[in-house]
Amino acid sequence: MFKNFKMFRRYYNSSAKSIANVLKNKESGDFISVQGWVKSMRKMKENVFFDVSDGCSEKRLQILLNNSLKPTDLTPGSSIIAKGKLSLSPKGDLELNAEEVKVLGECIVSEGYPFAPKKQYNADYIRQYLHLRSRTNKFSSVLRIRDAATFAVHEHLHEQGYINVHTPILTSNDCEGAGEVFTVFPDNKETLKQMSKPNQSKEEAYFNSKVFLSVSGQLHLEALSHGISKVYTFGPTFRAENSRSRLHLSEFYMLETETAFMSDIKQLTDHIENMVVEMTKKILNKYPEDLKKAQDIEVDLSWVNKKFPILTYEEAVDIAKQRDVSFNSEEGFTKEDEMFIVKHCGNIPTFIIDWPKEKKPFYMKECTHDSTKVDALDLLAPNVGEVVGGSLRENSYEKLKENLPSENLEWYLDLRKFGSVPTGGCGLGFERYLQMILGISSIKDVIPFPRWPHNCNL
Amino acid sequence: MFKNFKMFRRYYNSSAKSIANVLKNKESGDFISVQGWVKSMRKMKENVFFDVSDGCSEKRLQILLNNSLKPTDLTPGSSIIAKGKLSLSPKGDLELNAEEVKVLGECIVSEGYPFAPKKQYNADYIRQYLHLRSRTNKFSSVLRIRDAATFAVHEHLHEQGYINVHTPILTSNDCEGAGEVFTVFPDNKETLKQMSKPNQSKEEAYFNSKVFLSVSGQLHLEALSHGISKVYTFGPTFRAENSRSRLHLSEFYMLETETAFMSDIKQLTDHIENMVVEMTKKILNKYPEDLKKAQDIEVDLSWVNKKFPILTYEEAVDIAKQRDVSFNSEEGFTKEDEMFIVKHCGNIPTFIIDWPKEKKPFYMKECTHDSTKVDALDLLAPNVGEVVGGSLRENSYEKLKENLPSENLEWYLDLRKFGSVPTGGCGLGFERYLQMILGISSIKDVIPFPRWPHNCNL
Structure with missing residues (x-):
């Protein structure tokens, strides 16, 4: 009785500890209990050795269990609770000498589990099993790096005095052809019938107007930036394009910032460079091992210590022509041109500024030194x-009014009518940023549940 | 020339400082330059006094300007840059003796600016001008508290070892009637034509199946929690209901967590209580002044130091009957019942556990002590x-299979077939949380761009 109570006591205090915590704060001789999934197993003469992960970090704990105590359903992928005493392995790492291992949920390949132990699968195969993908080593590292990058965004922008606002997903602005949009309406026919007025299409019944999924929070962010001078929004945006490239999704994340009292493009390039560098440094400093595990190829991130080159559009065109003499500025830079320009600049992220007016949307500010740019x-x-894309915004009421593409945007003009300020903003494609630091080819492999044409599983 | 250079130098170093920064780090005698919007003005015999805010904090700087230097278009609401020397006001506060004030954008009520100086407007009036709402004192405080709460969520859950994942907005699960849903399809008829296959409705053409806006990230979160044991998602969710209550929106934010190896409802109540209390303490400690300014009424938050009561469903019914003897358990608790129960428990947030099985969805776990609960x-x-709502999830493959509402959810069953673990999770209505700490009656006044039936402005 007393002995049982002591047994209970010695496990009790550590029952909630994560594996990272055990490895950091416990020492040889401590009694602990851990929970997680079995990653790999090696059977030896007397003992079975296996690694356990709880998925909250890339850390694993090696567990050593006498063969006589091994449950029959202990296999890679199964979930377990193990209790025992920590000791040092011959290599000097902490390992658990288990007194008891309990399998909570078995995991049997012959019953349909798609990931056999010791086998390597390519990303296309793993992506067929979105609901099980977080159990694979590689993708769980990607998820943790995605989390690290997300937190780094919030931390960095708060350090810089920015306020996180939530711009809407549903919008009655059709975003002036910034991309093809999704329309939204209630699925329930009864609701539609109740709410519709004469001469309304069913797309208009619920909100009194057609409503779309946001392709960008920029215009809403600009509105808020006229009261709170530094704002950002970070969330999903949508494009209904029929594109299946390795860089496009129908639902993807954008980080957008808008800064009032910004009147020089140099302030904007500094802001973006600082943001991209600091986010990346935070990840490099805090999660170097997970970063390596999440990478598809070895990625050179030495650019975090270099100055980002700034090219004018004309300079960039000249470089693109070195690749392809028939470069057509009408059609703009192709993906190959972009890659060539970056390579030409030493594989450092590179800004292109001073864009021809006709290539960019109505809200961008005319250069003071050249009215065609x-x-x-x-x-x-x-x-x-x-x-990243960005610009200073046209803050002249008169110039903006001349170019306003829709009456629907009278409110946007109001921002320049009352207490107007120069502002500048940008949008960073979050998945592309992850692809860039992870060297992952397909955008579908840096987001938990990718959506693209003909694919919306789960 | 030399003098001009010195003038330039003395402003240069402080040109980017926020008002909060000036008030914290500068002192009487320093030359500074600030930017912001004029909040209030008082004209005296020799000088005009006005407060300036940059919106990034609730802090304002009082500026004193000789009437002879006052620009004619300096009015409340206008945006300005002011330069000068800091001094101490008679009250001992830092104020700016301006040498120069430049109006960047005028703000004239007679030209349509809806907020006249010194006038108080009610929330319904202000809400008509969503694009200008961030300029009002009250709403800018609400936006900053919303930001503070958002950051507190991320900070707290990271301190607890949770990983932030992004569950999808677009989903092919129809969420088993968890609420009425919005359907999504491309607006462009050409895209639809290109992509549709024979016998497909236009709603199915783009994704090969009907696709909805998520009403909850729970099921996707559960999938991820089987590889990463502590996960959360925080983002917009959608309901296509025809409801115009002060507590419902068509687009609102939910914070959802899912924790693997959680097998006792007490662990879940502890987790939620801890989360709500710690979020609130972070806001109280870091932003006490903004909190007060954002509040509609004085709110008693002393519950952050109290234990949240836990009632069983039966106990809660008994209390509800004290309010209304004809309480009908078929219909469940009304909003009035809920309020009465909280009041009865000392106005402390109160848990109700042990719910009758028939009142809750298929995925909730049967109580071990009572199979009807x-x-x-x-x-x-x-x-x-x-x-907040939450539950332990049914992790028995057999029991779940029996109650699965749709074949579409075979993948959800897989989670229990391979490496199954007990999990528990919850969803916190973020706007309701803000209403609760701010004492704000309408949910439309705690989100930047509220969407509800017949309303999707901007």
């Missing part, structure tokens, strides 16, 4: 090409 | 009633 920028990066 | 919980809070 706008203060727009693209940031091109290794592996992905364009990763 | 499930291990579900609601957290009721002052001002809003239900603010």
Whole structure:
């Protein structure tokens, strides 16, 4: 009785500890209990050795169990609770001498589990099993790096005094052809019938107007930036394009910032460079091992210590012509051009500024030194090409009014009518950023549940 | 020339400083330059006094300007740059003796600016001008508290070892009637034509199946929690209901967590209580002034130092009957019942556990002590009633299979077939949480761009 109580006591205090915590804070001789999934197993004469992960870090704990105590359903992929005493392995690592291992859920390949132990699968195969993908070593590292990057965004922008606002997903602005859009309406026919007015299409019944999924939070962010001078939004945006490239999704994440009292494109390039570098440094410093495990190829991130080159559009065109003399500026840079330009600049993310006005949307600000140009920028990066787009915004009421593409945007004009300020903003494609630091070819492999044409599983 | 250079130098170093920064780090005698919007003005014999805010904090800087230097278009709401020397006001506060004030954008009520100086407007009036709402004092405080709460979520859950994952907005699960859903399809008829196959409705053409906006990330979160044992998602969710209550929106934010190896409802109530209390403490400690300014009424938050009561469903019914003897358990608790129960428990957020099985969805776990009950919980809070819902999830493959509402969910069953673990999770209605700590009556006034039936402005 007393002995049982002591047994209970010695496990009790550690029952909730994560594996990372055990490896960091416990020492040889401590009694602990851990929970997780079996990663790999090696059977020896007397003992079975296996690694356990709880998925909250890349850390694993090796467990050593006498063959006589091994449950029959202990296989890679199964979930377990193990209790025992920590000791040092011959290599000097902490390992658990298990007194008891309990299998919570078995995992049997012959019953349909798609990942056999010791086998390597390619990303296309693993992606067929989205609901099980977080159990694979590689993808769980990707998920943790995605989390690290997300937190780094919030941390960095708060350090810089920015306020996180939530721009809407549903919008009645059709975004002026910034991309093809999805329309939204209630699925329930009864609701539609109740709510519709005479002469309304069913797409208009619920909201009194057609409503779309946002392709960008920029215009809403600009509105908020006229009261709170530094704002950002970070969330999903949508494109209904029929594109299946390795760089496009129908649902993807964008980080957008808008800064009031910004009147020089140089302030915007500094802001973006600082953001991309600091996010990446935070990940490099805090999660170097997970970063390596998540990478598809070895990625050179030495650009975090270099200055990003800035090219004018004209300079970039000249470089593109070195690749292809028939470069057609009408059609703009191809993905190959973008890659070539970045390579030409030493594989450092590279800004292109001073864009011809006709290539960019109505809200971008005319350059003071050249009225045929706008203060727009693209940031091109290794592996992905364009990763950030941005501009100073036209803050002259008169000029904006002249070019306003829709009456629907009277409210946007109001921003320049009352307490107007120069602002500048940008949008970073979050998945492309992850592809860029992870060297992952397909955008579908850096987001938990990718959606693209003809694919919306789960 | 030299003098000009010195003038330039003395402003240059402080040109990017926020007002909060000036008030914290500068002192009387320093030359500074600030940017912002004029909040209030008082004209005196010799000078005009006005407060300036940059919106990034609730802090304002008082500026004193000789009437002879006052630009004619300096009015409340206008945007300005001011330069000068800091000094101490008679009250001992830092104020700016301006040498120069430049109006960047005028703001004239007679030209249509809807907020006249010194006038108080009610929330319904202000809400008509969503694009200008961030300029009002009250709503800018609400936006900053929303930001503070958002950051507190990320900070707290990372401190607890949770990984932030992004569950999808677009889903082919119709969420088993968890609420009425929105359907999504491309707006462009050409795209639809290109992509549709014979016998497909236009709703199915793009993704090969009907696709909906997510009403909850729970099922996807559960999938991920079987590889990463502590996960959360925080983002917009959607309901296509025809409801115009003060507590419902068509687009609202939910914080959802899922924790593997959680097998006792007490672990879940502890997790939720800890989360709600720690989020609130972070806001109270870091932003006490903004919190007060954002509040509609004085809100008693002393519950952050109290234990949240836990009632069983039966106990809660008994309390509801004290309010209304004809309480009908078939219909469940009304909002009035919920408020009464919270009041009865001392206006402390109150858990209700042990729910009758037939009142809750298929995935909730049967109580071990009573097979007619499930291990579900609601957290009721002052001002809003239900603010969190949650449960342990049924992890028995057999029991779940019996109750699975749709073949579409075979993948969900797979989670219990391979490496199954007990899990528990919850969803916190983020806007309701804000209403609860701010005492704000309408949910439309705690989100930047509210969407509800017949309303999707901007």
